[in-house]
Amino acid sequence: MATVKDVAKLAGVGSGTVSRYISGNGSVSSKAAEKIERAIKQLNYRPNSMARSLSSRRSDLIGVWVPSLEGPYYHMIIRAVEQELRLHNKHMILANAEDAQSDADRRDHFDYLVNRDCDGILMSCSLQGTFELARTSEHFSNLVLLNHQADALAGRCFYIDHELGGRLAARHLTNLGHEKIAVITGRLSAQDARQRHDGFLDEISKLGNAIPESCVVEGAFSYAAAERLVGAFLDMDIDFTAVFCGNDKVAMLLISELNNRGISVPRDVSVLGYDDVDFAAYTAPPLTTIHAPIDEMARSACRQLLNLTYDMDLPFQERFEPSLCVRRSTAALS
Amino acid sequence: MATVKDVAKLAGVGSGTVSRYISGNGSVSSKAAEKIERAIKQLNYRPNSMARSLSSRRSDLIGVWVPSLEGPYYHMIIRAVEQELRLHNKHMILANAEDAQSDADRRDHFDYLVNRDCDGILMSCSLQGTFELARTSEHFSNLVLLNHQADALAGRCFYIDHELGGRLAARHLTNLGHEKIAVITGRLSAQDARQRHDGFLDEISKLGNAIPESCVVEGAFSYAAAERLVGAFLDMDIDFTAVFCGNDKVAMLLISELNNRGISVPRDVSVLGYDDVDFAAYTAPPLTTIHAPIDEMARSACRQLLNLTYDMDLPFQERFEPSLCVRRSTAALS
DNA sequence: CTCAAAAGTGGGATCGGTTCCAATTACAAC
DNA sequence: GTTGTAATTGGAACCGATCCCACTTTTGAG
The missing domain is CATH 3.40.50.2300 (Response regulator)
Incomplete structure (x- = not known):
């Protein structure tokens, strides 16, 4: 592999000039630039990224x-x-x-x-x-x-602004006439889950509704954890007509499990997701969700x-x- | 930031010894090792990865x-x-x-x-x-x-072995009694899509069935492309009771669009996926699919x-x- | 105790760039 | 032609490791 020195020698210039030409820091005459360019092509030169990083103290x-x-x-x-x-x-x-x-x-x-x-x-x-x-x-x-x-x-x-997201969710479900709403949140020790949760409940109460604590379920969001969570949630026999899910993964899983239990979405129960991940538009039914950019x-x-x-x-x-x-x-x- | 030299000086050994100690190439006496270890701790030394790469000619x-x-x-x-x-x-x-x-x-x-x-x-x-x-x-x-x-x-x-995968798919659908089967494949210029396709059709014919060319649809697999593909496919008015999809994404999308058109899966139509991606178990209904490791x-x-x-x-x-x-x-x- | 082989060591050369500096050249204004 | 400034230049020093080499120390067999 060719080095700057090789290029410099072939171009008949100093190594500093080659370096300046390549990096664009500092000026190089057009005559020199042309010679260097030719030499680089001829030698098929490619700067060594490790050497560059060591000397410039940036790894990129x-x-x-x-x-x-x-x-x-x-x-x-x-x-x-x-x-x-x-x-x-x-x-x-x-x-x-x-x-x-x-x-x-x-x-x-x-x-x-x-x-x-x-x-x-x-x-x-x-x-x-x-x-x-x-x-x-x-x-x-x-x-x-x-x-x-x-x-x-x-x-x-x-x-x-997940608090806003929570509010949007609350308004949407309320606008649709839902009052008996369950909530499945992520771990509330996580800031983003907390904010969604807080925004949602606050807005719900502003709208004159109240959601009992027993209707709020907290859990983790890996597929496996969410599956357990959803199962446990449905076994609790909460009375609800809509569920606000902490993310789309949970919403999808919930719909699947509801179907499995003979409950149809959205006919029997409305399910609202969060995030609008790539597959959200393609589930059955496609997810209504809070789009997060x-x-x-x-x-x-x-x-x-x-x-x-x-x-x-x-x-x-x-x-x-x-x-x-x-x-x-x-x-x-x- | 401390360097090998600093460590060497503090430990009272040569820089080579420090390098050997760290990399484990070459032997270092336990006495020296101990001193070096102490010096490293004291200086909070961390090797510079760029220098290491340049000198060892491996970037890791x-x-x-x-x-x-x-x-x-x-x-x-x-x-x-x-x-x-x-x-x-x-x-x-x-x-x-x-x-x-x-x-x-x-x-x-x-x-x-x-x-x-x-x-x-x-x-x-x-x-x-x-x-x-x-x-x-x-x-x-x-x-x-x-x-x-x-x-x-x-x-x-x-x-x-996607050819085998195709065969498994063919056998499964045939075992379930399906004869009017449609196929949605990925681009057949891609080797893996080709193999699935070939394996499937070959096994189908071995099983005494035949799938007319008009029932095989080829397309790309991005969400957007798959959506168009599925729409076009359903508009073709092919007569089928089962569809073998080139991947799970397409299968999910297809189920969604079938539902949308009032066709229920699997009651009216069976949909078979491919890959067994992470969400395959959680769609509604969960996907029967060819698990690819x-x-x-x-x-x-x-x-x-x-x-x-x-x-x-x-x-x-x-x-x-x-x-x-x-x-x-x-x-x-x- | 002797001596050869093995283990351990220090330090300099090297990897291939960047960057600084002193020196040279180019150019415009007068 | 002179001068001052700006543009351009070559080359040495440096970045911080590795690794080789020549040398010293240790080890163990006889």
Whole structure:
């Protein structure tokens, strides 16, 4: 493999000139540029990224930490981030903490990124522990958070206004005439689940309704956990005509299990999802859900991380608004 | 940040000794080891990965090329690969060619990985073009392919026996008494889609049935394309009691659209999926499908890539067998 | 106790870039 | 033609590891 020196020699210039030509930092005469260009072509030269990183002290690597890769949610984030980074010729390295059993494990996953000397880190988290993780990290300054609002990280938190999302959900179900509503939330220790929950219940009460605590079920959201949760929920014999689910995965699962028990959606029961993940439009029936602009949020976070890390000036926005997306899993109470 | 030299000085040993201690290549006396260990702790030393890579000429980076990140299929691969690589302290960098418009674009995406000097590349492809891409690459030797069999790459191709999968599908539907069967396949220029298709039709004819060409519909598999495909398919007014779908995404979509048109699954029509992706068990009704061990295949490919690249000796296997997974989207013909 | 083989060691050369600096050249204004 | 400023240049120093080599120490067999 050819090196800068080879190129410099062939082009009859100094190695510094070649470097300047390639990086675009500093001026190079057009005569020299032409000779260098020719030499690069002739030698089929490609800069060595390790050498470049060592010497310039930037790896051009962005670490992405996610708590899980099961289901569509985090995948949508990965997809958006990969695309955005590729646009700027940065590379993503990924750490999935799904198999972590403890905070120490989660830190290991974090270190897996840090040890790679990535220039910045994007954490998609909502669990309390993850934020603490970020806080104590030495990489604090080039860190950006998805799905968490924290004063200490003002300007680096990207989030969807889930409280609003909860309100939209409450209004939709109320507008349809539903009063006996059950709620399946994610872990309320997670900020985003909490906000949806709070927004929903507050709006419900503002609308003159009240949901007894026994109608609110809390649980985790992996497919397996959600399956258990939904089963347990239906066995509780709660009297409801509509269910507000903490995410689309749970909504889909719930519909499946309701069908299984001979209950038809939306004829007998309305089911409202949350997130509007990729498959939400294609279930049977297609999910009415709260559309969360996950993709745009991820892109924004990514752009701001690039700004912070590489002193760029890309446009971004921290807060995103969800919107109601009506399909066919909810219907007016007959 | 502390360097080897700092550690060496503090420990009162040479830098080579520190390096040997850390990498485990070469012997270090227990006395020296102890001093080094102490110094590392005291200085909070962490090796610089770029310097290490430059000097050792290995980046410990594995490139993963996928044609798309839409839907669960490739995500399952990403998830498996990330986990397997992390286990061996390698890092994944990802290139998603979803936005590629041409072969040149796809090559750009490939170069995006190569330019990063990754040590090995795993390509998950089935399209013809991708294989050509791999063939002409200078990284040929440390390349492993998912979902493609090619003689030129014997020992580096990891695949599921889709012909068998097609046969299993044919037998299942035939056993249930279905004769009027429609088929929705992926692009037949892709090897894996072709194999499913061929296996299915061949087995059907072995079983004494025949499917007219007009009952076989070919199309692409993005959600949007699949939606159009399914709509067009249903508008064709084919007479069928069962449909064999090229993947679960299409099966889910088809069920949704059938419901929409007042046709119930499996009462009126049986729908058979393929792949057994993560959500297949949770649709309404849960999908009967051909389980493809995607996860294990990806892990195997990854392990063999590690073997080739880092001279390891991890167990692997090239061929995987699909199996029938009966849930509730198919039923006996009444 | 001797001596050869093995184990352990220090430090310099090296990997392939970037970046700084002093020196040179180009150019415009007068 | 002179001068001052800006553009351009070559090359050395450096980034922080690995790894080789020559050397010293330890080990154990006889």
